[in-house]
Amino acid sequence: MKEAIARQLTLNSDxxxxxxxxxxxxxxxxxxxxxAVFGLSGGIDSALVAYLATQALGRNHVRAVLMPYQTSSQASLSDAEQVVNDLDIPSFTVPITASVDAYFDTIDQVLGVKANALRRGNRMARARMATLFDLSAHFGALVLGTSNKTELLLGYGTQFGDLASALNPVGDLYKFQVRQLSKVIGVPQSILDKAPSADLWEDQTDEQELGFSYDEADELLFQLVDLRVDPARLVAAGARPELVETICRRIARNHYKRKPPIIAKVSNRTIGIDFRYLRDWGQ
Structure with missing residues (x-):
């Protein structure tokens, strides 16, 4: 990442x-x-949310949920447990292997084809979020999201899975900024140092799957979105044309994931179009 962009991305941490x-x-x-209730994967984003939520609500008013699948990294589970121990917060481990495998045992027979890794990964993400919303009802708690701005802009997440939540405190932080705040707030070093991974299948890493690094993405996303720099100017300044094109295409193609469902308008006042109030209207 260019030094000038890194300086602009750097936040006043405190x-x-x-x-x-x-x-x-x-x-x-x-x-x-x-x-509040949230999934704790052992990754940096959910770890940061855990520390923020504990400061905001107190250790007795957060619920961390660990939801491993059979192929999940043991190191990630250990990192999640380290966060729980460091913060001394209530936690629950809810394995999702049985429910995910039961679904695919059935649907693979119905369709006559074995599900690929993408479908299985999406199912895992949605199983985890379904678990969180069930526990939300049990505890009387709001679900906190853990998707950062880089992931949201790139569409790197599962609609109604990890992208779903009631509140998202890190959704306006680029990955660079997530790392910055995590260092300051006290996220364990083992989490800071490891390669980001959605942990949906063995040996998966975010950057390998995306085809570029988070630093590369953040540098271009910040200029394209926050500074509104024209893509052609970025290419003229030395950015790789294929990377600029890929990121621009991903931002546009995945916009539907960032929006609520579209409602067909047939009345004078349609929810989300003419019938619009602030989220806390009526509270």
Missing amino acids: LTIEVLVAFIREEVQKTGLDT
Whole structure:
């Protein structure tokens, strides 16, 4: 990443943490609730959310949920447990292997073809989010999302899976900024050092699957989205044309994942079009 872009991306860590902690506290409490639940994968994004939520609500008002599949990395599970121990927060381990495998045992026979890794990964992500929303009802807690801005812009996530949540405190942080805040807030070094992975199949890494590094993505995304630099100017300045094209295409192609479902308009006031109020209207 170019030094000038890195400087622009660098946040006032203490102030940003203060803002995000206040965001979680206010958005949870304005619903009349006082507890949050979130998936803890052992990755840096969910670890940061765990630390922010604990500061915002207190250790007795957060619920961390570990949801391993049989191929999940043992190292990731250990990292998640380290976060739990460091914060001394309540946690629950809910394996998803049986439910995911039961589904594919059935659907593979119905379709007459074995599901590929993408379909299995999407099912795992949705099984995890279904678990979180069930526990949300059990605990009377809001589900916190853990998808960062880089992932949201690239569409690197599963619709109604890991992209679903009630609140997302890290959705406006690029991966570079997630790393920055995680170092300051005290996320364990083992998490800071390891390669990012959705951990949906063995030996998966985000950057290998994407085909480029998060630093490369953040540099271009920041210029394209935040600074509104024309793609042609980036190429003229030395950016790889194929990478600029790939990232621009991903931003546009995956926009549907960032929007609520489209409702066909047949009345005078349609939800989301003419009938629009703030999220906390009526509270």
